Amino acid sequence: MTIAAPAPKANMGEPAPRLDARLKVTGEARYGADFPLNNPAYAFLVTSAIAKGRIRSLDLSQARAVPGVLEILTRENTTELKDIPFSPGGGGASTSIQKLGPEIAHDGQIIAMVLADSYEAAREAGYKVKVDYEVAPASASFDSPGVTQEDATKVSERHKEVPKAGDANAALASAEVVIDVEYETPTQHHNPIELFTTSCVWLDDQLTIYEPSQFVYGLKNAVAQRLGIAPDKVRVISSYVGGAFGSKGQMTPRTALVALAARKLNRPVKLVPTRAQGFRIATYRAETRHHIRLGAGKDGKLVGYMHEGWEVSSRPDPYVVAGVEDSAHIYPFGAVDTKVHIVHADRNTPGFMRSPPVVPYIYALESAMDEMAVKLGIDPVEFRRINDSMTDAMGKSYSSRSLMKCYDEAAAAFGWQRRDPRPGSMRDGDWLIGWGCASAVYPTHVGTATARVRLLANGEVRVQTAAHEIGNGAYTVIGQMAAERLGVPLSAVTVELGDTNLPPAPVAGGSNTTASTCNAVRKACDAIRGKLFHAATTANDGPLAGRTVDELTLTEGRAVANDGAQEKLEDAFKRLGASAIEEYAEFVPPGIKPEAIGQLYAGKGALTGGSHGEKLMYAMGAEFVELRIHALTREIRVPRIVGAFAAGHIMNTRTTRSQYMGGMIWGISSALHEATEIDRRRGRYINDNLADYLVPVNADIDQLEVILVPEEDRDVNPAGIKGLGELANVGTAAAIANAVYHATGRRIRKLPIRVDDLLAA
Numbered sequence: 001m002t003i004a005a006p007a008p009k010a011n012m013g014e015p016a017p018r019l020d021a022r023l024k025v026t027g028e029a030r031y032g033a034d035f036p037l038n039n040p041a042y043a044f045l046v047t048s049a050i051a052k053g054r055i056r057s058l059d060l061s062q063a064r065a066v067p068g069v070l071e072i073l074t075r076e077n078t079t080e081l082k083d084i085p086f087s088p089g090g091g092g093a094s095t096s097i098q099k100l101g102p103e104i105a106h107d108g109q110i111i112a113m114v115l116a117d118s119y120e121a122a123r124e125a126g127y128k129v130k131v132d133y134e135v136a137p138a139s140a141s142f143d144s145p146g147v148t149q150e151d152a153t154k155v156s157e158r159h160k161e162v163p164k165a166g167d168a169n170a171a172l173a174s175a176e177v178v179i180d181v182e183y184e185t186p187t188q189h190h191n192p193i194e195l196f197t198t199s200c201v202w203l204d205d206q207l208t209i210y211e212p213s214q215f216v217y218g219l220k221n222a223v224a225q226r227l228g229i230a231p232d233k234v235r236v237i238s239s240y241v242g243g244a245f246g247s248k249g250q251m252t253p254r255t256a257l258v259a260l261a262a263r264k265l266n267r268p269v270k271l272v273p274t275r276a277q278g279f280r281i282a283t284y285r286a287e288t289r290h291h292i293r294l295g296a297g298k299d300g301k302l303v304g305y306m307h308e309g310w311e312v313s314s315r316p317d318p319y320v321v322a323g324v325e326d327s328a329h330i331y332p333f334g335a336v337d338t339k340v341h342i343v344h345a346d347r348n349t350p351g352f353m354r355s356p357p358v359v360p361y362i363y364a365l366e367s368a369m370d371e372m373a374v375k376l377g378i379d380p381v382e383f384r385r386i387n388d389s390m391t392d393a394m395g396k397s398y399s400s401r402s403l404m405k406c407y408d409e410a411a412a413a414f415g416w417q418r419r420d421p422r423p424g425s426m427r428d429g430d431w432l433i434g435w436g437c438a439s440a441v442y443p444t445h446v447g448t449a450t451a452r453v454r455l456l457a458n459g460e461v462r463v464q465t466a467a468h469e470i471g472n473g474a475y476t477v478i479g480q481m482a483a484e485r486l487g488v489p490l491s492a493v494t495v496e497l498g499d500t501n502l503p504p505a506p507v508a509g510g511s512n513t514t515a516s517t518c519n520a521v522r523k524a525c526d527a528i529r530g531k532l533f534h535a536a537t538t539a540n541d542g543p544l545a546g547r548t549v550d551e552l553t554l555t556e557g558r559a560v561a562n563d564g565a566q567e568k569l570e571d572a573f574k575r576l577g578a579s580a581i582e583e584y585a586e587f588v589p590p591g592i593k594p595e596a597i598g599q600l601y602a603g604k605g606a607l608t609g610g611s612h613g614e615k616l617m618y619a620m621g622a623e624f625v626e627l628r629i630h631a632l633t634r635e636i637r638v639p640r641i642v643g644a645f646a647a648g649h650i651m652n653t654r655t656t657r658s659q660y661m662g663g664m665i666w667g668i669s670s671a672l673h674e675a676t677e678i679d680r681r682r683g684r685y686i687n688d689n690l691a692d693y694l695v696p697v698n699a700d701i702d703q704l705e706v707i708l709v710p711e712e713d714r715d716v717n718p719a720g721i722k723g724l725g726e727l728a729n730v731g732t733a734a735a736i737a738n739a740v741y742h743a744t745g746r747r748i749r750k751l752p753i754r755v756d757d758l759l760a761a
C-alpha cells in the first residue's frame with residue numbers, strides 16, 4: 001500500500017503520535033480480559049442451536065461431571081435478574097431477548113453459563129450440556145414466510161417522523177428524466193478483534209466490571225438495573241477497546257450473568273466468548289432494501305426524490321437506522337417523500353454498526369445519483385455540482401458544506417478529467433478499467449460531556465473524563481486539547497479515560513467523542529486560565545498587573561500578554577498560593593437542555609446534530625476509485641482510491657488520516673467482500689468466523705490517498721470540531737459499484753459485488 005501524506009493545512013492540529021502507541025505495540029495496554037484477577041473462575045456460554053422454538057429440558061448431568069466445574073447457571077437459578085427494556089442507542093439493553101429460555105427467539109441465544117476452575121473445563125462442560133428442543137419454523141430474513149412488517153415511524157422512538165417536502169409523486173410524474181431503481185445490502189457483523197469479554201469482581205457489595213465498552217456510564221447503570229442494585233455500587237473499567245464499531249455501545253445479556261455468577265461463587269469470574277458466539281450475543285448490521293425514484297430536468301436539476309427503505313430487526317425489538325433522515329438532506333431534491341419499514345424476523349436484535357444511519361442509505365442514493373448522471377449524459381461530478389446547495393428541500397441550511405471542494409481536490413488528485421465516460425472504453429489488455437465516484441457524508445453529532453482538568457505549577461496536566469479509546473485516538477486528541485489551551489507540551493499531559501470513577505462522557509458512537517469531550521476539556525482549561533489570569537492581572541505588582549484577561553494567553557509555561565509582557569507559570573501559581581488548579585466542567589451543546597448532564601450521569605446520553613438541529617451539520621467528502629476487472633475471470637481489483645474530506649477543525653492530522661484510511665478500506669470491504677450468510681431454512685448464521693466472513697487483506701489494498709480539506713465551522717460547537725471517524729466508509733461502496741458499471745456497462749445493485757455477479761450472463 002502506498003500512502004500519500006501531504007503537509008497539514010490551516011485549521012488543523014499537530015500530527016502528534018498517539019499517547020498510547022507505545023503501550024499498544026508493547027502489549028502493555030490493558031484490554032478488558034487483560035486485567036489480572038485473583039483466583040478467577042472461568043465462564044463459558046451455552047447458546048441455542050435453533051433459531052426458534054422452546055427448550056423442553058436441559059440435561060446437565062454430564063456437564064456437572066466434568067472435573068473443575070463449579071456451577072451451571074440456567075433460567076432456573078438466575079431468576080434474580082430483571083428484564084430491562086430494549087433501548088437503542090447509547091446505554092440500555094441491546095435486546096429485549098434476555099431470558100435464558102425456555103422460549104428461543106434467535107440462533108445463538110444464551111441458554112446457560114458454565115463456571116469452572118479453568119477455561120478448558122468450562123468449555124468442555126458447555127459442550128456436554130444436553131438440550132432437548134422443540135423446534136419451530138424460523139423466519140430468517142426478507143421474503144421468509146412468517147415475517148411481519150411495520151412502519152418505522154409508528155414504533156421507533158427516534159424516528160417518529162421521516163423527511164417529506166412538497167408533492168414528490170407529482171414532481172416525479174412530470175419530471176423530464178426519471179429513474180426507478182432498487183438496491184440491497186447484506187447482513188454484516190462488526191467482528192472487532194477483541195472479543196465480547198466480561199470480567200466481574202465483587203468486594204463486599206461493590207461490583208467492578210472489566211468489559212470493552214463504548215459507554216461505561218450506560219453499562220454501569222443498565223447492569224445495576226438488571227441486578228436490582230444501586231448504580232453507585234457498580235464501577236465499569238474499559239481503558240482500551242480493541243475495536244467496537246457500534247457492537248459495544250449497549251449492555252448485552254452476558255454482563256449481568258457474569259456479575260451474578262461472581263456473586264454466587266464469591267469469586268471473580270472471567271468470560272471470553274468465542275468469535276462464533278459473538279455473531280449472536282451482540283448486535284450487527286441488518287440487511288436492507290431500498291426503492292429509489294429520482295426525477296430531474298434535462299439541465300440536471302433534481303426535482304423529486306422518493307426513498308423507501310426496508311430493514312430487518314428481531315421479532316420483539318423495533319431497531320431501525322432509517323438513514324433517510326440524512327439522505328433526504330444531502331441535495332436540494334425539490335420534492336421529497338420517504339418511508340421506512342421494519343421487517344421482523346426470528347433474529348437477534350441488530351444495532352449500530354460503523355456509520356449506522358447513512359451507510360446503506362447513502363450507498364443507495366449515491367448509486368442512484370450515478371445512474372441519473374448517466375441517463376442525463378452529465379459527468380457525475382458536474383451532476384453533483386449542479387445540485388450543490390447550502391439549503392435542502394425542507395428549507396434547512398447547512399452550518400458549513402464543503403462537498404464540491406472535496407470533489408474538486410479528489411478529482412484533481414485522481415486525474416478524473418482523463419476519464420472516458422463510455423462503459424468498457426478504458427481497457428488495459430485483459431483488464432477492464434472502471435472509474436467511479438461518490439459522496440461521503442456523516443452527521444455531526446455532539447453530546448453532553450464532562451471533564452476534570454488539573455494544572456500543576458510545574459506545568460504538568462492531568463485530564464479525566466470517562467470517554468472511550470476505541471482505536472479512535474481519544475487519549476491523544478483529548479490530551480492535545482488540554483496541551484493547546486494550557487500552553488504545555490503534549491508530553492506533560494496525562495489522560496485518564498474509560499472508567500466510571502471519572503466524570504461522564506457520552507457513548508463513543510455517532511463519531512461524537514472528539515467534538516463532545518474536547519469541548520468539555522476546553523471549558524475546564526479555560527476555567528483554569530481564567531483563575532490564573534485573574535490572579536496575574538489583578539495583582540498589585542508583577543509583570544501582568546493591570547492587563548485584561550482577554551489580552552493573555554498561555555504558552556510554553558508562561559502567561560503572555562499581547563505586547564509580550566509575561567510571567568512564568570510557577571510565579572502565577574505562587575501568587576494564587578496554590579500548587580495546582582483543578583477544574584471540573586460540563587459541556588452542554590446548543591439545543592440540549594442542562595438537565596441532560598444529570599441524565600448522562602444516569603447513563604443516558606443526549607446527542608444533537610446532523611439533521612436534528614436548527615442547521616444541518618455534516619462532515620462531507622468525495623471518493624474516487626479505480627477498479628480493474630479481468631475480462632475473462634472477472635477477478636475484481638481496486639488498484640487506486642482517493643478520498644478528500646472536510647470535517648471542521650481537525651485536532652490531529654495523523655489520527656484523522658488513520659480514520660479515513662480505515663474507513664475507505666472498510667468501504668472496499670463492504671463493496672466487495674463482507675456479508676454474513678444466513679441459512680434461510682433455519683435462520684442461522686453460517687460464516688461465523690474470520691476465515692469465512694470475508695474482509696480485505698493487505699493484498700486487496702493498493703494505492704490509497706487521503707486529502708484533508710480545510711474547513712471552518714463556528715456553529716457546530718465552540719471548538720469547531722466535526723466527527724469524522726465514520727465518514728470515510730460512507731460512499732465507498734457506491735463509488736465502487738459505479739466503477740463496476742463504468743468498467744462493464746452492468747449495474748449490480750446488490751452488495752457485496754462478487755466475481756459470480758459479473759460472470760452471470
Ligand code: MOS
Pocket residue numbers: 214244245246247249352353354355356508509510511726
Ligand atoms: Mo459507531 S456504529 O456510531 O459506534
